[in-house]
Amino acid sequence: DAGVIQSPRHEVTEMGQEVTLRCKPISGHDYLFWYRQTMMRGLELLIYFNNNVPIDDSGMPEDRFSAKMPNASFSTLKIQPSEPRDSAVYFCASILGTAGNTIYFGEGSWLTVV
Amino acid sequence: DQQVKQNSPSLSVQEGRISILNCDYTNSMFDYFLWYKKYPAEGPTFLISISSIKDKNEDGRFTVFLNKSAKHLSLHIVPSQPGDSAVYFCAASYGNYQLIWGAGTKLIIKP
Numbered sequence: 206d207a208g209v210i211q212s213p214r215h216e217v218t219e220m221g222q223e224v225t226l227r228c229k230p231i232s233g234h235d236y237l238f239w240y241r242q243t244m245m246r247g248l249e250l251l252i253y254f255n256n257n258v259p260i261d262d263s264g265m266p267e268d269r270f271s272a273k274m275p276n277a278s279f280s281t282l283k284i285q286p287s288e289p290r291d292s293a294v295y296f297c298a299s300i301l302g303t304a305g306n307t308i309y310f311g312e313g314s315w316l317t318v319v
Numbered sequence: 320d321q322q323v324k325q326n327s328p329s330l331s332v333q334e335g336r337i338s339i340l341n342c343d344y345t346n347s348m349f350d351y352f353l354w355y356k357k358y359p360a361e362g363p364t365f366l367i368s369i370s371s372i373k374d375k376n377e378d379g380r381f382t383v384f385l386n387k388s389a390k391h392l393s394l395h396i397v398p399s400q401p402g403d404s405a406v407y408f409c410a411a412s413y414g415n416y417q418l419i420w421g422a423g424t425k426l427i428i429k430p
Contacts, residue, residue: 247422296362310362
Protein backbone atom coordinates (compact mmCIF):
# COMPACT_ATOMS: atom_id res chain seq x y z
CA ASP A 206 0.00 0.00 0.00
CA ALA A 207 1.17 3.54 -0.72
CA GLY A 208 0.39 4.76 2.77
CA VAL A 209 -1.47 7.94 3.65
CA ILE A 210 -1.10 10.42 0.82
CA GLN A 211 -1.33 14.15 1.36
CA SER A 212 -1.26 17.06 -1.03
CA PRO A 213 0.09 19.59 -1.48
CA ARG A 214 3.38 18.89 0.31
CA HIS A 215 4.14 22.59 0.47
CA GLU A 216 1.85 25.58 0.15
CA VAL A 217 2.67 29.26 0.43
CA THR A 218 -0.30 31.56 0.30
CA GLU A 219 -1.23 35.10 1.12
CA MET A 220 -3.29 36.05 4.11
CA GLY A 221 -6.99 35.98 3.32
CA GLN A 222 -6.75 33.29 0.67
CA GLU A 223 -8.52 29.97 0.87
CA VAL A 224 -6.35 26.92 1.47
CA THR A 225 -7.44 23.35 0.79
CA LEU A 226 -5.40 20.40 2.01
CA ARG A 227 -6.15 16.91 0.73
CA CYS A 228 -5.73 13.45 2.12
CA LYS A 229 -6.12 9.91 0.85
CA PRO A 230 -6.11 7.43 3.74
CA ILE A 231 -4.83 3.90 3.57
CA SER A 232 -7.35 1.74 1.77
CA GLY A 233 -9.63 -0.09 4.20
CA HIS A 234 -8.91 2.18 7.15
CA ASP A 235 -12.09 3.40 8.79
CA TYR A 236 -10.74 6.26 10.90
CA LEU A 237 -9.17 9.43 9.55
CA PHE A 238 -7.51 12.16 11.58
CA TRP A 239 -6.31 15.67 10.85
CA TYR A 240 -3.48 16.95 13.04
CA ARG A 241 -1.59 20.23 13.14
CA GLN A 242 1.99 20.52 14.33
CA THR A 243 3.51 23.79 15.53
CA MET A 244 6.60 24.57 17.54
CA MET A 245 4.53 26.07 20.34
CA ARG A 246 1.80 23.45 20.69
CA GLY A 247 3.28 20.28 19.28
CA LEU A 248 0.85 17.83 17.66
CA GLU A 249 -2.78 18.82 18.03
CA LEU A 250 -5.75 16.75 16.91
CA LEU A 251 -8.09 18.96 14.90
CA ILE A 252 -10.83 16.53 13.88
CA TYR A 253 -11.39 12.86 13.22
CA PHE A 254 -13.81 10.83 11.16
CA ASN A 255 -15.14 7.30 11.51
CA ASN A 256 -16.63 5.76 8.38
CA ASN A 257 -16.64 9.21 6.76
CA VAL A 258 -18.64 10.76 9.60
CA PRO A 259 -17.04 13.52 11.72
CA ILE A 260 -16.89 12.29 15.31
CA ASP A 261 -15.05 15.00 17.18
CA ASP A 262 -14.16 18.41 15.81
CA SER A 263 -13.48 20.05 19.15
CA GLY A 264 -9.88 20.60 18.15
CA MET A 265 -10.75 22.76 15.18
CA PRO A 266 -9.46 26.15 16.24
CA GLU A 267 -12.01 28.43 14.60
CA ASP A 268 -14.89 28.57 12.17
CA ARG A 269 -12.36 29.40 9.50
CA PHE A 270 -11.42 25.72 9.58
CA SER A 271 -13.64 23.06 8.06
CA ALA A 272 -13.11 19.43 7.11
CA LYS A 273 -15.03 17.01 4.96
CA MET A 274 -14.84 13.36 4.06
CA PRO A 275 -17.12 12.76 1.09
CA ASN A 276 -16.03 9.13 0.73
CA ALA A 277 -13.79 6.53 2.31
CA SER A 278 -10.78 7.44 0.20
CA PHE A 279 -10.70 11.22 0.37
CA SER A 280 -10.79 14.04 2.90
CA THR A 281 -10.16 17.77 2.78
CA LEU A 282 -9.20 20.35 5.37
CA LYS A 283 -10.08 23.87 4.34
CA ILE A 284 -9.01 27.18 5.86
CA GLN A 285 -10.92 30.23 4.73
CA PRO A 286 -9.72 32.91 5.12
CA SER A 287 -6.18 31.91 6.01
CA GLU A 288 -4.09 33.88 8.51
CA PRO A 289 -0.33 33.90 9.24
CA ARG A 290 -0.91 32.08 12.55
CA ASP A 291 -2.27 29.12 10.57
CA SER A 292 1.26 28.45 9.33
CA ALA A 293 2.09 24.92 10.44
CA VAL A 294 2.50 21.38 9.23
CA TYR A 295 -0.84 19.63 8.80
CA PHE A 296 -0.81 15.85 9.06
CA CYS A 297 -3.47 13.44 7.98
CA ALA A 298 -3.49 9.99 9.57
CA SER A 299 -5.60 6.86 9.35
CA ILE A 300 -6.17 3.66 11.27
CA LEU A 301 -8.11 0.44 10.95
CA GLY A 302 -10.23 0.49 14.06
CA THR A 303 -10.05 -3.24 14.69
CA ALA A 304 -6.30 -3.46 14.46
CA GLY A 305 -5.17 -1.70 17.60
CA ASN A 306 -4.08 1.85 18.08
CA THR A 307 -1.29 2.19 15.54
CA ILE A 308 -2.01 5.31 13.53
CA TYR A 309 -0.31 5.79 10.19
CA PHE A 310 0.61 9.32 9.21
CA GLY A 311 1.03 11.00 5.87
CA GLU A 312 4.13 13.06 5.18
CA GLY A 313 2.36 16.30 5.99
CA SER A 314 1.40 19.49 4.21
CA TRP A 315 3.65 22.41 5.05
CA LEU A 316 1.56 25.56 5.03
CA THR A 317 3.00 29.06 5.13
CA VAL A 318 0.64 32.01 5.18
CA VAL A 319 2.33 35.34 4.51
CA ASP B 320 -3.47 21.31 30.54
CA GLN B 321 -0.75 19.02 29.28
CA GLN B 322 -1.80 15.47 30.01
CA VAL B 323 1.31 14.02 28.39
CA LYS B 324 4.63 15.70 29.07
CA GLN B 325 8.05 15.20 27.60
CA ASN B 326 10.14 17.51 29.69
CA SER B 327 13.37 17.20 27.74
CA PRO B 328 13.19 19.09 24.44
CA SER B 329 16.44 17.50 23.33
CA LEU B 330 18.88 14.77 24.25
CA SER B 331 22.38 14.10 22.97
CA VAL B 332 23.87 10.60 23.22
CA GLN B 333 27.08 9.02 22.03
CA GLU B 334 26.74 6.37 19.34
CA GLY B 335 26.69 2.90 20.86
CA ARG B 336 25.44 4.11 24.24
CA ILE B 337 21.93 3.84 25.66
CA SER B 338 19.37 6.55 24.89
CA ILE B 339 16.61 7.02 27.44
CA LEU B 340 13.64 9.18 26.56
CA ASN B 341 11.11 9.99 29.25
CA CYS B 342 7.42 10.75 29.28
CA ASP B 343 5.07 11.61 32.14
CA TYR B 344 1.30 11.62 32.11
CA THR B 345 -1.38 12.87 34.44
CA ASN B 346 -4.53 10.96 33.42
CA SER B 347 -4.76 7.60 35.18
CA MET B 348 -7.43 6.54 32.66
CA PHE B 349 -4.87 6.16 29.89
CA ASP B 350 -4.62 2.49 28.95
CA TYR B 351 -2.39 2.49 25.92
CA PHE B 352 0.87 4.27 25.24
CA LEU B 353 2.84 4.66 22.06
CA TRP B 354 6.14 6.05 20.86
CA TYR B 355 6.50 7.58 17.43
CA LYS B 356 9.64 8.68 15.63
CA LYS B 357 9.72 11.63 13.27
CA TYR B 358 12.39 12.61 10.79
CA PRO B 359 12.45 16.15 9.35
CA ALA B 360 10.00 16.68 6.49
CA GLU B 361 8.29 13.35 7.17
CA GLY B 362 5.23 12.27 9.10
CA PRO B 363 5.58 10.47 12.45
CA THR B 364 6.06 6.72 12.19
CA PHE B 365 5.04 4.19 14.78
CA LEU B 366 7.88 2.75 16.83
CA ILE B 367 6.61 0.74 19.80
CA SER B 368 3.64 0.61 22.13
CA ILE B 369 2.63 -0.75 25.51
CA SER B 370 -0.66 -1.58 27.13
CA SER B 371 -1.34 -0.48 30.68
CA ILE B 372 -1.55 -4.12 31.77
CA LYS B 373 2.14 -4.53 31.06
CA ASP B 374 5.21 -2.85 32.48
CA LYS B 375 7.66 -3.65 29.69
CA ASN B 376 7.61 -4.23 25.98
CA GLU B 377 10.64 -4.99 23.88
CA ASP B 378 11.25 -4.86 20.13
CA GLY B 379 14.83 -5.29 19.03
CA ARG B 380 16.89 -2.35 20.23
CA PHE B 381 13.80 -0.58 21.58
CA THR B 382 12.25 -1.19 24.98
CA VAL B 383 9.43 0.75 26.58
CA PHE B 384 8.93 0.68 30.33
CA LEU B 385 5.72 1.71 32.06
CA ASN B 386 5.51 2.70 35.71
CA LYS B 387 1.81 3.20 36.39
CA SER B 388 2.23 4.27 40.01
CA ALA B 389 4.56 7.06 38.92
CA LYS B 390 2.60 7.75 35.73
CA HIS B 391 5.84 7.54 33.85
CA LEU B 392 7.06 5.74 30.79
CA SER B 393 10.42 5.62 29.14
CA LEU B 394 11.87 4.48 25.86
CA HIS B 395 15.29 2.85 25.88
CA ILE B 396 17.34 2.50 22.72
CA VAL B 397 20.34 0.19 22.99
CA PRO B 398 22.74 0.58 21.31
CA SER B 399 22.05 4.01 19.85
CA GLN B 400 22.79 4.42 16.16
CA PRO B 401 23.14 7.54 13.98
CA GLY B 402 19.87 6.69 12.22
CA ASP B 403 18.09 7.02 15.54
CA SER B 404 18.57 10.79 15.42
CA ALA B 405 15.01 12.08 15.17
CA VAL B 406 12.23 13.62 17.22
CA TYR B 407 10.47 11.10 19.45
CA PHE B 408 6.86 11.62 20.46
CA CYS B 409 5.14 9.91 23.34
CA ALA B 410 1.36 9.48 23.02
CA ALA B 411 -1.40 8.06 25.20
CA SER B 412 -5.00 7.02 24.69
CA TYR B 413 -7.93 5.67 26.70
CA GLY B 414 -10.50 3.48 25.07
CA ASN B 415 -10.67 5.34 21.80
CA TYR B 416 -8.43 6.50 19.01
CA GLN B 417 -7.82 10.01 20.24
CA LEU B 418 -4.16 10.11 21.01
CA ILE B 419 -2.86 12.73 23.43
CA TRP B 420 0.63 13.69 22.38
CA GLY B 421 3.69 14.93 24.18
CA ALA B 422 5.67 17.83 22.74
CA GLY B 423 8.48 15.59 21.53
CA THR B 424 12.15 15.10 22.38
CA LYS B 425 14.82 15.63 19.76
CA LEU B 426 17.40 12.86 20.01
CA ILE B 427 20.84 13.53 18.59
CA ILE B 428 23.24 10.61 18.26
CA LYS B 429 26.84 11.77 18.16
CA PRO B 430 29.38 9.69 16.19
